[in-house]
Amino acid sequence: MIDPFRDPVQVPQFRSRFGGFWTDLNNAPDLIDGKVSLGSMNQEEAQLLRFFVENGYLILRAAVDIDRIDELNRDIEKLSEDPPAEAWVNCIEDGHGVTRQMTPADKDEPDKMIKLLDLYSYLPSAREIVFAPQTMRLIKLIFERPVLAHQSLFFFKGSQQPIHQDTAFVRVSSPMELVASWTALEDIEPGSGELTYYPKSHQFPEFLFEGKYKWWPPGCDELGRYYEHLNECAAARNIPRTKFPARKGDVFIWSADFAHGGGEIDDPYKTRRSIAAHYCPINTYPMYLHYENSKEIIQAGDDIYYWSQKKEYWRSG
Numbered sequence: 001m002i003d004p005f006r007d008p009v010q011v012p013q014f015r016s017r018f019g020g021f022w023t024d025l026n027n028a029p030d031l032i033d034g035k036v037s038l039g040s041m042n043q044e045e046a047q048l049l050r051f052f053v054e055n056g057y058l059i060l061r062a063a064v065d066i067d068r069i070d071e072l073n074r075d076i077e078k079l080s081e082d083p084p085a086e087a088w089v090n091c092i093e094d095g096h097g098v099t100r101q102m103t104p105a106d107k108d109e110p111d112k113m114i115k116l117l118d119l120y121s122y123l124p125s126a127r128e129i130v131f132a133p134q135t136m137r138l139i140k141l142i143f144e145r146p147v148l149a150h151q152s153l154f155f156f157k158g159s160q161q162p163i164h165q166d167t168a169f170v171r172v173s174s175p176m177e178l179v180a181s182w183t184a185l186e187d188i189e190p191g192s193g194e195l196t197y198y199p200k201s202h203q204f205p206e207f208l209f210e211g212k213y214k215w216w217p218p219g220c221d222e223l224g225r226y227y228e229h230l231n232e233c234a235a236a237r238n239i240p241r242t243k244f245p246a247r248k249g250d251v252f253i254w255s256a257d258f259a260h261g262g263g264e265i266d267d268p269y270k271t272r273r274s275i276a277a278h279y280c281p282i283n284t285y286p287m288y289l290h291y292e293n294s295k296e297i298i299q300a301g302d303d304i305y306y307w308s309q310k311k312e313y314w315r316s317g
């Protein structure tokens with residue numbers, strides 16, 4: 001019972017003890033109305049952000065120019081046929097925890113979840129995708145600050161990553177101040193390991209590793225329980241595993257605690273060309289700063305920056 005002489009009736013609050021963006025506040029719908037009234041976003045953007053606040057993600061259909069995507073695909077083709085000598089260019093992770101340089105065979109091997117890391121740091125064509133104007137506009141509305149991109153992942157095939165939240169693995173100085181974009185670089189076929197997710201999963205009860213940590217601490221044996229927690233939360237709410245039937249140029253933006261992964265692959269020869277990138281506001285930073293003492297920030301445009309990959313960030317396994 002509220003006692004109106006003692007109890008306030010409207011208190012803006014975050015779901016997580018780790019805070020987040022204004023979109024994570026329980027008065028976010030009011031803030032959207034306010035931003036429209038004050039002219040800082042239009043009705044169409046407001047509608048997208050209302051969806052984002054409620055569901056934890058949003059979709060921008062045909063948001064990236066097809067010619068730009070073709071350019072990136074051509075660049076990747078060239079790189080994979082003739083990987084350059086510099087060790088830090090073309091770093092891949094092969095799905096077995098090994099970071100090494102790409103070889104021409106990697107592109108076609110169906111049994112490995114080959115991913116090319118941080119393409120934006122050396123391919124202007126990748127920057128065109130990762131910093132596509134519509135994607136940036138939405139992310140700036142969420143951040144209300146300049147944007148710092150980091151940790152991009154290009155996949156030839158489906159990643160088959162278990163459903164997870166990036167807060168567990170993509171460590172940034174303010175764990176909830178993180179979003180990711182995922183852009184389809186071809187029409188995605190069913191059975192190719194589509195991007196798969198639980199709508200509204202950003203609202204699941206928060207799982208804390210060892211009872212207190214937002215990031216998965218290396219070596220911590222609670223990962224199995226963590227994945228189970230996400231699946232159980234979804235089952236308890238009748239939330240189905242949902243696939244993103246993406247067309248080339250579609251963009252999917254998800255929030256820090258939104259549960260997503262790579263779906264099952266029916267045909268290992270099917271490709272699922274996509275690039276994901278992670279972003280945090282410019283006043284925050286990826287935790288590499290602490291692990292590698294590395295900090296090279298490059299300006300890519302008005303209010304847009306990226307964390308540059310240097311070879312010492314990546315150790316071969």
Ligand SMILES: O=C(O)CCC(=O)C(=O)O
Pocket residue numbers: 153155158159160161166180182194195260261262263274276277
């Ligand atoms: O592309 C995928 O399958 C998932 C990628 C992902 O989880 C990420 O980039 O955070």
Ligand SMILES: [Fe+2]
Pocket residue numbers: 164165166260
């Ligand atoms: Fe992820």
